Amino acid sequence: MELFHNKNTSKHFLKENIDERKTLHQNLDFTAAEQYKLIRANLDFTLPENEKCPVIGVTSAMRGEGKSTTAINLSYAFAEKGSRVLLIDGDLRIPSIAKKMQIESSPGLADLLRGKGAQLSEFQSYIFKNWYILPSGDVPPNPSELLGSNRMKNVLSALREMLDYIIIDLPPVNIVSDAISISSLISGMIVVIREEYTEKKELERCFRQLKLSNVNVLGCVLNEAKSGGGAYGKYKKYKYYRSAPKGQKS
Numbered sequence: 176m177e178l179f180h181n182k183n184t185s186k187h188f189l190k191e192n193i194d195e196r197k198t199l200h201q202n203l204d205f206t207a208a209e210q211y212k213l214i215r216a217n218l219d220f221t222l223p224e225n226e227k228c229p230v231i232g233v234t235s236a237m238r239g240e241g242k243s244t245t246a247i248n249l250s251y252a253f254a255e256k257g258s259r260v261l262l263i264d265g266d267l268r269i270p271s272i273a274k275k276m277q278i279e280s281s282p283g284l285a286d287l288l289r290g291k292g293a294q295l296s297e298f299q300s301y302i303f304k305n306w307y308i309l310p311s312g313d314v315p316p317n318p319s320e321l322l323g324s325n326r327m328k329n330v331l332s333a334l335r336e337m338l339d340y341i342i343i344d345l346p347p348v349n350i351v352s353d354a355i356s357i358s359s360l361i362s363g364m365i366v367v368i369r370e371e372y373t374e375k376k377e378l379e380r381c382f383r384q385l386k387l388s389n390v391n392v393l394g395c396v397l398n399e400a401k402s403g404g405g406a407y408g409k410y411k412k413y414k415y416y417r418s419a420p421k422g423q424k425s
């Protein structure tokens with residue numbers, strides 16, 4: 176049973192991944208799915224008005240806080256509403272979207288950035304015909320430069336013409352500079368915070384960095400929230416960030 180193209184087929188591994196599947200797209204329980212719809216609705220208020228195809232980055236302070244899970248479920252929520260949405264695996268260091276979505280990891284973003292042409296239809300998901308998933312492609316040696324490059328800008332501009340939303344899963348801010356590098360090419364960033372996991376000092380460092388780099392933070396997703404509504408994130412504007420200067424747009 177090769178569920179995730181991984182050689183480790185111990186019972187423990189399979190159980191973990193079966194559990195993981197319950198946290199993704201159509202497998203979500205009602206409460207969790209509703210939370211993502213709420214995030215989708217809130218984003219429509221927070222995103223710059225009248226912008227053609229907003230590009231939303233998803234990042235966090237550290238690894239393992241739920242960025243990829245959030246990026247998948249949020250893009251699913253937009254697609255479910257009928258929007259044409261593309262999910263991009265922009266974590267070119269430790270990509271995970273292909274594995275989580277059980278698709279091939281190549282061709283993908285790295286190939287487009289190398290100049291390889293492709294049709295959007297090649298990346299259509301098996302779930303909705305209006306949901307496209309662009310995996311990482313083969314991991315390149317210089318992700319940070321690539322993500323902030325003119326090529327990336329051109330790839331995004333071309334994709335924007337064909338879509339309603341683009342959501343990019345990014346690496347964590349406190350570990351590598353990739354999320355900051357791409358920030359001037361996107362409409363804004365969502366920061367994922369995992370309850371009882373994200374350390375306060377790491378979160379403060381992350382927001383300091385985002386503020387210094389003039390990143391447009393759209394809001395935060397509190398992942399695996401124990402308090403309030405459901406198991407999934409309450410979405411709210413991060414108080415500390417309300418008066419932050421807006422980031423540049425492409």
Ligand SMILES: Nc1ncnc2c1ncn2[C@@H]1O[C@H](COP(=O)(O)OP(=O)(O)OP(=O)(O)O)[C@@H](O)[C@H]1O
Pocket residue numbers: 194195196198235237238239240241242243244245266269271346347398399406407
């Ligand atoms: N709300 C949740 N409830 C239960 N499990 C969750 C939840 N969010 C994430 N997970 C699990 O936590 C693990 C890390 O999540 P995910 O891969 O989305 O994080 P990440 O921030 O993208 O990690 P990385 O920094 O390594 O890319 C995964 O196994 C995922 O299934």
Ligand SMILES: [Mg+2]
Pocket residue numbers: 242243244266271344
């Ligand atoms: Mg991830």
